[in-house]
Amino acid sequence: MQGNRVIGEAAIRAGCRFYAGYPITPQNELTEYMAENMRKADGGTFIQAESEIAAINMLIGASAAGARAMTSSSSPGISLKQEGISALAADELPAVIVNIMRGGPGLGNILPAQGDYFQATRGGGHGDYRTIVLAPASVQELADLTMDAFDLADRYRNPVMILADAMIGQMMEPLVFRKPKPRDYDDSYILKGAGKGRSRFIRGLILDATRMEEHNWKLYRKYQVVADKEVRHEAFKTDDADVLIVAYGTAARIAKGAIKRCREMGIRVGLVRPITLWPYPAEAIRRFSEKIKTFIVFELNTGQMLEDVRLALNGAGTVHFYGRPGGVIPTPVELVRFIEHHTKNS
Numbered sequence: 001m002q003g004n005r006v007i008g009e010a011a012i013r014a015g016c017r018f019y020a021g022y023p024i025t026p027q028n029e030l031t032e033y034m035a036e037n038m039r040k041a042d043g044g045t046f047i048q049a050e051s052e053i054a055a056i057n058m059l060i061g062a063s064a065a066g067a068r069a070m071t072s073s074s075s076p077g078i079s080l081k082q083e084g085i086s087a088l089a090a091d092e093l094p095a096v097i098v099n100i101m102r103g104g105p106g107l108g109n110i111l112p113a114q115g116d117y118f119q120a121t122r123g124g125g126h127g128d129y130r131t132i133v134l135a136p137a138s139v140q141e142l143a144d145l146t147m148d149a150f151d152l153a154d155r156y157r158n159p160v161m162i163l164a165d166a167m168i169g170q171m172m173e174p175l176v177f178r179k180p181k182p183r184d185y186d187d188s189y190i191l192k193g194a195g196k197g198r199s200r201f202i203r204g205l206i207l208d209a210t211r212m213e214e215h216n217w218k219l220y221r222k223y224q225v226v227a228d229k230e231v232r233h234e235a236f237k238t239d240d241a242d243v244l245i246v247a248y249g250t251a252a253r254i255a256k257g258a259i260k261r262c263r264e265m266g267i268r269v270g271l272v273r274p275i276t277l278w279p280y281p282a283e284a285i286r287r288f289s290e291k292i293k294t295f296i297v298f299e300l301n302t303g304q305m306l307e308d309v310r311l312a313l314n315g316a317g318t319v320h321f322y323g324r325p326g327g328v329i330p331t332p333v334e335l336v337r338f339i340e341h342h343t344k345n346s
Helices: 003-013 028-040 052-064 075-080 082-091 117-121 139-156 166-170 209-229 249-264 282-288 305-313 332-344
Strands: 018-021 045-048 069-073 095-101 132-134 159-165 233-236 243-246 269-274 276-278 294-299 318-323
Touching: 003 028, 003 095, 003 139, 003 166, 018 028, 018 052, 028 045, 028 166, 045 052, 052 069, 052 075, 052 082, 052 095, 069 075, 075 082, 075 095, 082 159, 082 209, 095 139, 095 166, 117 159, 117 276, 132 139, 139 159, 139 209, 159 166, 159 249, 166 249, 233 249, 243 249, 243 332, 249 269, 249 294, 249 332, 269 282, 282 305, 294 305, 294 332, 305 318, 318 332
Parallel strands: 018 045, 018 069, 069 095, 095 159, 132 159, 243 269, 243 294, 294 318
Antiparallel strands: 132 276, 233 269
16 A cells, blocks of 8 residues: 555544645645545544645644544645644644655755654744654554554644655555554543533633743653653664664665665674654664764755764764755665775774
8 A cells, every 4th residue: 555545544543533634745645545535434524725824723623622633744835834733732732744755945846855854853833842753664654653643642632743755655565554542532631612611722822921931841841751751763783783874764764775785795784763753762872872883874864863863972983974865865775885985984
């Protein structure tokens, strides 16, 4: 099944009953899938909004009313959604946002890239808030992490982003849809109408400075819990590695091909693949520095996750970077040449 469609099917199986989106390549198959299939789901609603800004704001209302809600777009469309994502975080409303990345900046092109790492992991919008970011590297993970995204959004009452790219969104691979977990969400957070009680409301506009500060610290404490409990990564051939590649998503798939070739040449290379880009697996990378001193960060950009790797290592090792931005997809052989050059000279 194609990656973009897998996200839609996994979302529906996970109980997503509200989707609002706006067309943009290379994620249109997801919007198309939701248009066809949300109406078949019990209580499902699909809206093609008039803009990306409208779509994200529709999620605010749907989530406040208790729906499992999702939107999707690609890089410049996600830029337009940033104010709404900040509002979801401020209002502590669960929602899932899918970004199938393309080349940038600006309108860029429709080819696979990873130039949205800063935007996703640094908040993107204004204020002190965090978005949980999941980075799948296969169609199977698109299915699994989409279901996980809804559970995490509910658990922490926070937006969760699925950050993939055009290659993973367009590729077709076999997969198995797992059985989703029953929804566990306290209905006291849902606005159902006042009835005979006092009026209830959700707001992120807090004009009193002291109360706004208290709200920020409350959010901060929640993010600390997320950082303690929700870090995910994959370690691949790291037991005897002398060199460690750090890569995620499509770049990690290419890296695995390069590692196979390197090991055939006698170069012992391993991989750490962050699955959560926020919270970032900094501690796992730091632990590897106790036995490995050469690190290669590989991304489809000019060096964004590179900053997080350097922060994690804090000088404990030599960090090299290899990147191809703008939609260029390098081959494993190209990465092998880079690894070979830097291991010979290290």
